[in-house]
Amino acid sequence: MRLESFQPQVGVHCETTTLRNMLHHAGARLSEPLLFGLGQGIDFQYWDPPVPGRSAPMLTGRVGPGELSHRACAALGAELCASRPPDADAARARTAELLAAGHVVGVTVDIYHLDYFSSRSHFASHYIALYGLDEEPDDGHGGGLAYVVDTDQQGGAQTLPGESLRRARNSDEGFLPSPNLQMHIGGLPKRLTTDSTAVAHEEIWQAIRATAARMLSDRGPERGLSGLRKAASDVPGWRDTLTPGEELVPGVGRFWRYAGTGGANFRGLYGDFLREARQRTADAALDGPADAFDGVRQQWDEAIDLLLGYGEAPDPGGRLKAVETLMHAIADAEQAAFERLLRLATRRVGESP
Template sequence: MATFQPQHGVHCETTTLRNMLHQAGAAMSEAMLFGLGQGIDFQYWDAPDPGRATPMLTGRIEPAQLSRNACSALGVELRALQAPDAETASTTASELLESGHVVGVSVDIFYLDYFTSRSHFAAHYLALYGLDDTHAHVVDTEQQGGAQTLPAASLRRARASDEGFMPSPHLYLYVEQVPERLATDPDAVLREQIWNAVRLTAERMTADRGPRYGLPALRRAASEVEGWHETLSSPEETVPGVGRFWRFAGTGGANFRKLYREFLQEAGQRCDDNELKAFAEEFGDVERQWDQAIEMLTAYPGTDGRRQLAAVAARLEAIADAEQALFEGLLVPAAKRAGDPA
């Protein structure tokens, strides 16, 4: 694709969405897409083998929902379709690429030859911008090297996988032509949508959605962390692995909290709004607390593993309290300002 310019990012789905929109004529930051997509959350998914693994603890909303939310806010039509088989998936991708689209694809990282992970995780996204019989050209996260070329067979296997967390075999996304106003006056569109996205996010984060979602899920995780010392068969391997996954994959919280802080910072600048800027500063403290929890996990077992996990549990409870206060605070001005350009 001769006109394609890779757009870099730290999270797979927002990186993919950023590349799709940029190719269609709408350039914006990854953090803005994450905020407009109402991406921040905390979710608790039971471990398939509780004695050998911890629960899957994610710091964002469900895969593809972020893209739907962001595109809805921007007035962009997002197409999310699932091909019936690998051959159809490849044919459809080639047709979309030939028509000028960048294609978002859902993949299992186990089958990507440039990934070092040997675990199945099928909720990963790539921006596909070139494909022939032998090679696929994609954009992954900065951690994975950004623009990559891999064997087409590797991509086919990764797209077809029904293993791992939240598989979506042969799922693909693309955006139609963006609205003219978004291409010519993106600042105005963003200013009109920022407070509404903040309101919707704050409402969801302060709602009681049961023990699997949001801050109740984070408190549930905090209540169980201290027991990992006894409940896991190999805590000395599993616990630091959770810390590394949270840090480098961003799934647990720190990277997503960083993206949301950057969204609030950019939103405050675009809207010239000191209230948003102040909340961004407060979110920086939440991000630092997540980093502290990760440090304690990766340092496990240390001299006293039980005490370390108790400290992690206390830190996660403190994070839950801080996020509760922040989103309750955000909800007050957002409820008044949503829908009004700043």
């Protein structure tokens, strides 16, 4: 069974792509950057390596899985329903019920088990939008096809074996697994289904203020700007602590660039959100912060390029020091941008009726 009226929506980040597809099918035509901004998705989180010396730390540029969707839906007044059936059979049965009721279903998966994914590493915090399931054969061994939407980088709308989806959903391996988690949109305010410009200025400014306040707050040494500075200071030591560094260091760069969890992609999304917020609010004061995030994204890309070329570098230590310098400069630039946004949003919220 497939949702015949479903229209796949492309995106660059897995959770916002999934959320956009769920909302679009429910009747709310909203952009991915707007959802990212309303969901307060930007962050920095530092996770120690699971195997010290043999694996790299996990450095992510977003909030934790699921937080963005809940915050965005709360800002929009949309009902987000999430559940986690106890096993793979129950999860599939519940998903089939939701599809039959006309819902696009967002599910968390381990990319290792997705046939169309090139990664051979376990990463279980990935989201895809499910819009169809074929009936499985009577032998009970799994089968049929699943119809999903992934990010544009992964090909957008995809078809994969039902058993592949089953394994991916049921996996408890990889980063922050949540086996069989699923979500759907239970209901929308009528204003969102009749007018794509119905997002209130107040909702936008509240999200900007909350994001800036969180990024500037002290949440310990591994979160926000403190986490970014900790990561920067640790980078030069990777030459001695990561073995083999020629593989692990470029692996961090590939992860940041292609997996979507690094700094550049999310900083670009946030800059796009600020530009859309400027258009929706007609507030030219947002031009400066939006331009600032363009510069931040460029700096992230420069750091990623340095990591990707680490194995061939004549001076590997010097290359890592250059990455450290860039990351500290990024932290300074992000702090200045968020301080500016916090002052601006606080004034605008105070001016709202």
